[in-house]
Amino acid sequence: KNQVEQSPQSLIILEGKNCTLQCNYTVSPFSNLRWYKQDTGRGPVSLTIMTFSENTKSNGRYTATLDADTKQSSLHITASQLSDSASYICVVSAYSGGGADGLTFGKGTHLIIQP
Amino acid sequence: GAGVSQSPSNKVTEKGKDVELRCDPISGHTALYWYRQSLGQGLEFLIYFQGNSAPDKSGLPSDRFSAERTGGSVSTLTIQRTQQEDSAVYLCASSPHAAGYNEQFFGPGTRLTVL
Numbered sequence: 001k002n003q004v005e006q007s008p009q010s011l012i013i014l015e016g017k018n019c020t021l022q023c024n025y026t027v028s029p030f031s032n033l034r035w036y037k038q039d040t041g042r043g044p045v046s047l048t049i050m051t052f053s054e055n056t057k058s059n060g061r062y063t064a065t066l067d068a069d070t071k072q073s074s075l076h077i078t079a080s081q082l083s084d085s086a087s088y089i090c091v092v093s094a095y096s097g098g099g100a101d102g103l104t105f106g107k108g109t110h111l112i113i114q115p
Numbered sequence: 116g117a118g119v120s121q122s123p124s125n126k127v128t129e130k131g132k133d134v135e136l137r138c139d140p141i142s143g144h145t146a147l148y149w150y151r152q153s154l155g156q157g158l159e160f161l162i163y164f165q166g167n168s169a170p171d172k173s174g175l176p177s178d179r180f181s182a183e184r185t186g187g188s189v190s191t192l193t194i195q196r197t198q199q200e201d202s203a204v205y206l207c208a209s210s211p212h213a214a215g216y217n218e219q220f221f222g223p224g225t226r227l228t229v230l
Contacts, residue, residue: 034218041224042223042224043119043206043208043222043224044158044206044219045221046218046219049218089157089158103219105157105158107156107157108157
């Protein structure tokens with residue numbers, strides 16, 4: 001069964017600090033992995049996407065890494081800002097489609113940035 | 116351009132009543148998805164429409180849930196005889212084609228409360 005596990009479930013850090021969120025998956029055959037940011041009361045918005053051959057992708061202060069061998073991804077946030085407070089969701093896509101169009105969602109990490 | 120819109124933004128209903136939730140996808144997007152997000156939980160896939168193909172209903176939790184997509188555009192999710200456990204945020208997303216490598220664009224969601 002395809003699964004995506006994210007850790008930690010929640011995280012509180014001070015403004016200006018860095019943090020790293022983790023995503024482990026057992027999705028096969030792997031197509032790509034995407035990180036979404038979901039602000040409270042809003043729908044998720046895509047931050048980065050990586051395919052099998054990519055091991056890092058940046059979007060401003062957000063940097064995602066992918067290790068396809070160990071099936072792990074991380075999202076690193078540098079110099080956090082209050083606006084980074086949100087849930088971060090890892091989504092893995094399988095080539096073969098199937099239910100939900102081959103997408104498996106993690107439960108997300110709830111990040112709180114404190115002033 | 117306009118993003119994905121959903122209506123209503125909030126719906127409070129009494130147990131046993133029927134509700135209809137509406138999703139207007141981005142114009143030209145052939146793929147449309149419905150998800151349910153309960154408090155503290157990840158996104159739960161409900162149903163997926165792709166062009167003129169038969170919808171993937173594998174995520175619908177019971178026969179009280181149904182959805183249709185008229186003219187390949189607007190979609191309506193109907194929940195009959197609502198139960199308290201149906202309370203959640205219902206998110207709609209659209210994508211240019213099957214999600215795969217294509218980004219899903221999410222609406223703001225409809226928060227359903229069943230009393």
